[in-house]
Amino acid sequence: MTERPALTPVNLITGFLGSGKTTLLQRLLRDPALADTAVLINEFGEVGLDHHLLERVDETMVLLQSGCLCCTIRGELSSAIKDLHSRREVGRIPFFRRLVIESTGLADPFPILSTVHADPVLKHHFRLGNVIATVDAVNGGVQLARQQENAKQVAVADRLVITKTDLADEAAVEMLIPRIRQLNPLAPLWRVPHDPLDAEGLLSHEEFELAGRSERAQHWFATALMGQWRLNRYSHASGDVEQVRSPRASGKGGAYGPEINCHADSIHAFALVFEKPLDWTVFGIWLTMLLNRHGPRILRVKGILNVTGSPAPVAVHGVQHLVHPPVHMASWPDEDRRSRIVFIVDGLDRAIIERSLSAFLHTNGCDWKQP
Numbered sequence: 001m002t003e004r005p006a007l008t009p010v011n012l013i014t015g016f017l018g019s020g021k022t023t024l025l026q027r028l029l030r031d032p033a034l035a036d037t038a039v040l041i042n043e044f045g046e047v048g049l050d051h052h053l054l055e056r057v058d059e060t061m062v063l064l065q066s067g068c069l070c071c072t073i074r075g076e077l078s079s080a081i082k083d084l085h086s087r088r089e090v091g092r093i094p095f096f097r098r099l100v101i102e103s104t105g106l107a108d109p110f111p112i113l114s115t116v117h118a119d120p121v122l123k124h125h126f127r128l129g130n131v132i133a134t135v136d137a138v139n140g141g142v143q144l145a146r147q148q149e150n151a152k153q154v155a156v157a158d159r160l161v162i163t164k165t166d167l168a169d170e171a172a173v174e175m176l177i178p179r180i181r182q183l184n185p186l187a188p189l190w191r192v193p194h195d196p197l198d199a200e201g202l203l204s205h206e207e208f209e210l211a212g213r214s215e216r217a218q219h220w221f222a223t224a225l226m227g228q229w230r231l232n233r234y235s236h237a238s239g240d241v242e243q244v245r246s247p248r249a250s251g252k253g254g255a256y257g258p259e260i261n262c263h264a265d266s267i268h269a270f271a272l273v274f275e276k277p278l279d280w281t282v283f284g285i286w287l288t289m290l291l292n293r294h295g296p297r298i299l300r301v302k303g304i305l306n307v308t309g310s311p312a313p314v315a316v317h318g319v320q321h322l323v324h325p326p327v328h329m330a331s332w333p334d335e336d337r338r339s340r341i342v343f344i345v346d347g348l349d350r351a352i353i354e355r356s357l358s359a360f361l362h363t364n365g366c367d368w369k370q371p
């Protein structure tokens, strides 16, 4: 049996919305080298689904929902890791020798890394390990051009994984690589699903080193560290780390509702819930049409559907114009049998989507009203 590490490595899996982080994590967790791994998933929005989609539920899996680690719940991140640590120490959860964090696709990775690196308690028990960034071969070009967080995710990575190379033209992938290399010239790069993935290669035990990273990445890390030190000072003085949040988490409502579901000014998340089973054909056509029409403003759609005639749920995924084939899950993750669909949109009003769905379902003989 391997020695217990003095400091537990923390790996971050980052990458823009829908770029394949959960899929990669699911693949990695099947590798025996990753037995004894705790997982912390952060999801943006009012309804969390990734922990269900991962189809692994145990006490070493933690969901931090309803906010983005980088801008609203830094305090919660450090509390959640401390809680995992204390439960491990007293034997209340299975022993783990590694922690993997999957951040939301909107998260700036630097505040997350600086929390683990510089939190006055965490740094005595945990250390940063490799950062892995996924880049979507189909949507990556646009995402990198438009979203600064995505550039930071790629810049900080020790390992890069270009996903969906089976869906993109070879020429598109060849054009994407120089863009990635401008931000991160050196990190080893995998193309999936074609390249074999090994957990050891991706999540080796190397320490996170700042030296050797681009000047830009070093600057971003230093800025995030300064934020963490300010936070440490403030929480030390006030004695209450839970209350230490950025102004974005003030709870004040914005144009799109409570700010905890918002990131930047125009990006917000919401969920649609359906009490009755859905007709897959009707829903599938509507979703395809919706993404066709509003794709550039729909950063992500994902859901667990209760489909008429199916004993287990169906997972649906969309990213901008791309609708992925539905996946039949093995079983319901819990007692909740409602369909839940999360939208993360940029500058698109929720009411437009609700009206469109309601009208489409009505035309096709099914009625729906948001409960």
Ligand SMILES: Nc1nc2c(ncn2[C@@H]2O[C@H](COP(=O)(O)OP(=O)(O)OP(=O)(O)O)[C@@H](O)[C@H]2O)c(=O)[nH]1
Pocket (backbone or CB within 6 Å): 015, 016, 017, 018, 019, 020, 021, 022, 023, 024, 050, 104, 105, 163, 164, 165, 166, 167, 192, 193, 300, 302, 316, 317, 324, 325
């Ligand atoms: N064809 C293909 N589909 C992929 C690949 N990687 C991921 N997908 C699909 O892309 C969709 C989104 O994948 P996820 O793993 O949920 O992406 P994510 O980055 O975790 O999404 P968020 O957590 O919402 O940001 C799913 O339908 C996956 O099956 C790939 O290499 N090839």
